Amino acid sequence: MKTIRERDRELIWHPYTPMKIWPEAIGIVRGEGSSLIDEQGNKYIDTISSWWVNLHGHAHPYIAQKLSQQLLTLEHCIFAGFTHEPAVRLAERLLDILPGEMRKIFYSDNGSTAVEVAIKMALQYWSNKGVSKKRIIALEGAYHGDTFGAMSVSARSLFTESFAKLLFDVDFIPFPGDANAENSILHLKQLLLNDDVAAFIVEPLVQGTAGMRMYNKEVLSEYFLLCKKHNAIIIADEVMTGFGRTGNLFACDAVSISPDIICLSKGLTGGTMPMGLTACAQHIFDAFYDEDILKTLYHGHSYTANPLACTAALASLDLLLTDSCDANRERINKSHTRFLASLQNNKKISAARLLGTILAIELNTGTHTSYHNKQRDFIYRFFIDRGILIRPLGNIIYLMPPYCITGGELNEIYNCINELLEII
Ligand SMILES: *Cc1c(COP(=O)(O)O)cnc(C)c1O
Secondary structure, three states, X not given: OOOHHHHHHHHOOOOOOOOOOOOOOOOEEEEEEOEEEEOOOOEEEEOOHHHHXXXXXXXXXXXXXXXXXXXXXXXXXXOXXXXXXXXXHHHHHHHHXXXXXXXXXXXXXXXXXHHXXXXXHHHHHHHHOOXXXXXXXXXXXXXXXXXXXXXXXXXXXXXXXXXXXXXXXXXXXXXXOHHHHHHHHHHHHHHHOOOOEEEEEEOOOEEOOOOOEEOOHHHHHHHHHHXXXXXXXXXXXXXXXXXXXXXXXXXHHHOOOOOXXXXXXXXXXXXXXXXXXXXXXXXXXXXXXXXXXXXXXXXXXXXXXXXXXXXXXXXXXXXXXXXXHHXXXXXXXXXXXXXXXXXXXXXXXXXXXXXXXXXXXXXXXXXXXXXXXXXXXXXXHHHHHOOEEXXXXXXXXEEOOOOOOOHHHHHHHHHHHHHHHHHO
């Protein structure tokens, strides 16, 4: 009999995968806690929460039980003209805990569409008001998704190269790293003076795909303040930072100024079901609340507010909003902090950073920083061979584990990183 891996190889085209260079995918049959188990029975510690989505471990029995009940009650229904308890309950609970003054929830399917909806809300907000503001500002190195609008507001990169000419123009301000914070803020200030800026979109505190690049809350606060002053809509893309990754429940909790729109996905359902959503403040919604049907937000998806996804999100929130989950996140942060301290003065490392449960280590490997390169592939294999799933971003190794990861598992990962640092 053929393995899953062999059958896959004949039929399936994988995401972000140069199929000729990486034809092999590991066949996973089961997940348990923070581990994935393959068809040969090998175990992999999932240090990246399966692409930043998993919060409480794989195949979590509590979420599974809630989902199976919902499956026998209502699996899906059209969300125009109809509604249901899980969607309403989830909106109530999220609006309660989201930062700032969020008042409405718009459901969709994934992070990219949550961003598309945010961009449409922001652009149509101004056109509904009869104001000509069309420019969008983003950060250099930004990543907001793979659909065309989301690509447009993302850094021009390997990911967008083939479509570069078709993307709409966006102004990118410098990333506010190290000595560049003032400069970045100044750039934003200057662009806002034009008065044609519709929106500013940002990954708050951590740029994920750019390599877990971090910047401080004072800068974020300054960005938000400037946007408020110049009447530009603030879109906080919390697709990755949401649901506790940065220490606070949401990254924007670190600042006192409220964004106008927040995008969520990834951890939203605890990593169980695909779902995205865009939350907005009252004034955004009000610009669409009109007898003129041209002012409607004409956007939707077949699976909008899927009851199973909403149920998974509610179950995930039950687990997230507990003292024991807080304690776990605190424990991971402390453990990362100790490991980070042990790496001080290591010549193989050019930079290291930590926020909440996210730890990133930049290897000192000269120029090899692109998404795909030989060293990156070597590092990936090195960890896989030792039963650890780490997906380096170029020369950057990062850990963003599920909150249930044990101290023993963390030590196993740290030891492996130390082993790697010995040989490179
Ligand atoms: C992953 C990600 C997205 C895109 O989400 P998908 O569900 O992969 O489409 C958007 N923004 C940020 C910050 C992300 O990390």
